[in-house]
Amino acid sequence: PQNHALIVAAGRGERSGLGLPKQYALIRGLPMVRHSAVKFLEHPDISKLWVVIQAGQEDQLLDALEELNNYEIVMGGATRQDSVKNGLSAIAAAGGAKNVLIHDAARPFLSQMMIDRLLASLEHESGVIPVLPVVDTTINIIDRYLEQALDRDALWRVQTPQAFNFNKLLKAHDLSSAEFDATDDAQIFKAAGNQVAIVEGDEALKKYTTAADFDQLSEKNMIQIR
Ligand code: C5P
Numbered sequence: 345p346q347n348h349a350l351i352v353a354a355g356r357g358e359r360s361g362l363g364l365p366k367q368y369a370l371i372r373g374l375p376m377v378r379h380s381a382v383k384f385l386e387h388p389d390i391s392k393l394w395v396v397i398q399a400g401q402e403d404q405l406l407d408a409l410e411e412l413n414n415y416e417i418v419m420g421g422a423t424r425q426d427s428v429k430n431g432l433s434a435i436a437a438a439g440g441a442k443n444v445l446i447h448d449a450a451r452p453f454l455s456q457m458m459i460d461r462l463l464a465s466l467e468h469e470s471g472v473i474p475v476l477p478v479v480d481t482t483i484n485i486i487d488r489y490l491e492q493a494l495d496r497d498a499l500w501r502v503q504t505p506q507a508f509n510f511n512k513l514l515k516a517h518d519l520s521s522a523e524f525d526a527t528d529d530a531q532i533f534k535a536a537g538n539q540v541a542i543v544e545g546d547e548a549l550k551k552y553t554t555a556a557d558f559d560q561l562s563e564k565n566m567i568q569i570r
Contacts, residue, residue, distance in 0.1 A: 346391040348441040349384035353449035354398045354420020354427040361555035367449040375408035379452035396420045396431045447505040453548040462507040470509040474545035475500040503545045
């Protein structure tokens, strides 16, 4: 009965405009994927880490996670959903887990507090996600013109890690079809008939996606490309 962590780092990172997969770009002196890997490996209640990567990037990952132990590498797929599924299959093949925390490598600034918060909620829930309110006015656009404002009080931003009972998530992924095109695991879990609980998210867990995200960092001299 153990908690495993699964980092998905098999994306192409094309929106970053960095000319290299963003998960290996240096942020605050460390490759992006290393930040959250260290947080999971240091947490006393996480017993194993799995990292899903693109085929051909083994050397980059080994380099990024130099001197860290207790993690396994899994090859990813064409979509995030495929990559998660490959990771879950690898965990299942190695004997399974009690719970799994699934995390985007693109959200480097994970805290021990967030892991604690998710694990505490999992004691009475089978699926839990961190969310934050929408603070900007949020609208629909049609043909490049404002159509209507949405009720932002009813909208929430969803982050990772997302924490689940392992067997239930595995089953949900097995039931899910590729056409569903889910951008996270909570949607897949919910579609399989499970409840997804929420905890308060963390602004520090923002996803680094576009060139602008990285430009901000480079201005502060926190990113280096090697
Ligand atoms: O593309 P997006 O920003 O939604 O990616 C979220 C996370 O999923 C990233 O950490 C990315 O590396 C990962 N991903 C993956 N396999 C894919 C696509 C995305 O592991 N095929």
